[in-house]
Amino acid sequence: MQTMSNYFEAIDKIKFEGTDSTNPFSFKYYQEDKIVAGKSMEDHFRFAIAYWHSFFFFFSDPFGTGTRDFPWEKSHDPLENAKFRMEAAFEFITKLGVPFYCFHDRDLAPEGDSVAESEKNLKELVKLAGEYQKDTGVKLLWGTANLFTHPRYMNGAATNPDFDVVCHAAAQVKAALEATVELGGENYVFWGGREGYMHLFNTRMKREIDHLGMFLRMARDYGREIGFEGTFLIEPKPMEPTKHQYDFDASTVIAFLHEQDLLDDFKLNIEANHVTLANHSFAHDLMVSAEAGLLGSIDANRGDNQNGWDTDYFPTDLYDAIEAMIILLEHGGISPGGLNFDAKLRRNSTDLDDLFHAHIGGMDTFARGLLIADKILQDPTFKELRDGRYISFDDGEGKKFENGKLSLAQLRDFAVKNGEPALRSGKQELLENVINNHIQ
Numbered sequence: 001m002q003t004m005s006n007y008f009e010a011i012d013k014i015k016f017e018g019t020d021s022t023n024p025f026s027f028k029y030y031q032e033d034k035i036v037a038g039k040s041m042e043d044h045f046r047f048a049i050a051y052w053h054s055f056f057f058f059f060s061d062p063f064g065t066g067t068r069d070f071p072w073e074k075s076h077d078p079l080e081n082a083k084f085r086m087e088a089a090f091e092f093i094t095k096l097g098v099p100f101y102c103f104h105d106r107d108l109a110p111e112g113d114s115v116a117e118s119e120k121n122l123k124e125l126v127k128l129a130g131e132y133q134k135d136t137g138v139k140l141l142w143g144t145a146n147l148f149t150h151p152r153y154m155n156g157a158a159t160n161p162d163f164d165v166v167c168h169a170a171a172q173v174k175a176a177l178e179a180t181v182e183l184g185g186e187n188y189v190f191w192g193g194r195e196g197y198m199h200l201f202n203t204r205m206k207r208e209i210d211h212l213g214m215f216l217r218m219a220r221d222y223g224r225e226i227g228f229e230g231t232f233l234i235e236p237k238p239m240e241p242t243k244h245q246y247d248f249d250a251s252t253v254i255a256f257l258h259e260q261d262l263l264d265d266f267k268l269n270i271e272a273n274h275v276t277l278a279n280h281s282f283a284h285d286l287m288v289s290a291e292a293g294l295l296g297s298i299d300a301n302r303g304d305n306q307n308g309w310d311t312d313y314f315p316t317d318l319y320d321a322i323e324a325m326i327i328l329l330e331h332g333g334i335s336p337g338g339l340n341f342d343a344k345l346r347r348n349s350t351d352l353d354d355l356f357h358a359h360i361g362g363m364d365t366f367a368r369g370l371l372i373a374d375k376i377l378q379d380p381t382f383k384e385l386r387d388g389r390y391i392s393f394d395d396g397e398g399k400k401f402e403n404g405k406l407s408l409a410q411l412r413d414f415a416v417k418n419g420e421p422a423l424r425s426g427k428q429e430l431l432e433n434v435i436n437n438h439i440q
């Protein structure tokens with residue numbers, strides 16, 4: 001049994017108090033056991049805390065050093081600090097009452113002077129994490145390897161033009177997979193990190209992408225060999241830190257999975273702010289992956305309409321949450337994935353309790369989004385407006401077309417026979433009103 005720390009001593013376990021409550025340390029909408037559309041809120045979202053942003057990022061930016069003085073960073077020994085950090089993380093997760101967390105290998109344990117020492121450090125912290133998980137009931141949504149911070153990865157990891165670097169990346173992924181399996185992780189994530197290029201003319205793009213495919217098949221095989229039964233996830237992002245990331249967006253990644261024969265084991269982890277960087281809406285990539293049967297998990301955050309970079313704000317846009325929940329409700333939910341708060345406080349949000357406000361806000365936004373999405377889906381107008389547009393394919397010649405029973409020449413003859421089609425309104429404004437009328 002691990003001792004539980006008291007870094008957040010002024011704060012008790014966060015409870016649901018409803019919209020009449022004025023207590024800022026309470027949920028106004030998130031009620032873990034409330035049943036909506038046949039499932040508890042806890043099961044709809046499977047919320048997770050991102051270890052890196054909340055416990056291991058000191059809030060430096062390109063113009064200034066960190067503003068954080070985390071009370072758990074109290075030793076000069078990085079391995080000791082990693083233990084204090086874990087204590088703080090589990091205290092926070094338990095008080096917030098979310099069921100899951102996610103980590104990079106290097107968030108849990110510091111890199112050593114050799115591959116073997118790094119592996120040893122990670123093993124030590126994984127053992128400790130296992131004990132905390134047992135004590136608290138908190139579970140691992142996914143693990144991953146940080147293949148972008150160390151200078152050796154400046155030209156990429158699996159796509160690095162230097163084979164020696166690819167081998168180091170493999171060593172890290174091997175150890176991170178073992179850690180994920182040991183901790184019962186339900187998924188394993190590959191975010192591209194620096195897998196991309198800075199200049200096309202010093203890059204053999206196809207060769208690098210094929211190396212990535214080879215690397216992922218090896219990782220998949222090793223994971224299955226050591227008993228990983230969960231889903232492998234690729235997290236698309238179009239740019240940053242490289243000028244062009246190979247896992248650009250959901251459509252690009254789906255084509256890559258087809259080409260590299262990875263479809264049986266891999267799905268997508270869609271991050272809101274990555275999708276907006278690709279000039280789509282959050283809902284767009286959720287829809288693309290859900291309709292392909294490949295929506296695996298979500299990194300919940302948001303960008304800023306004014307800024308073209310990955311701001312990783314906490315997700316507080318209600319409309320975005322409603323759209324996301326409509327898609328999840330219509331496509332069977334997110335399990336065994338979840339909603340991971342890959343979001344960070346602002347550099348000037350320096351109080352420890354800001355971490356609670358941020359997560360409470362994100363959870364309440366999605367809970368509210370779920371309640372509204374459920375009402376919208378029960379409103380017959382919503383589906384009529386959408387599905388009614390396709391009625392000409394429901395039977396007759398349209399159905400035959402869908403089933404591949406007609407030729408191009410036959411379509412031409414129908415055009416002649418049926419004459420000019422009547423214009424049919426898309427009813428967008430009415431649809432938008434229907435959605436807005438359910439927001440209360």
Ligand code: XUL
Binds near residue numbers: 144191271299342
């Ligand atoms: C970076 C990002 C990562 C991944 C995990 O933009 O989203 O935190 O989620 O490596």
Ligand code: CO
Binds near residue numbers: 191271
């Ligand atoms: Co992410």
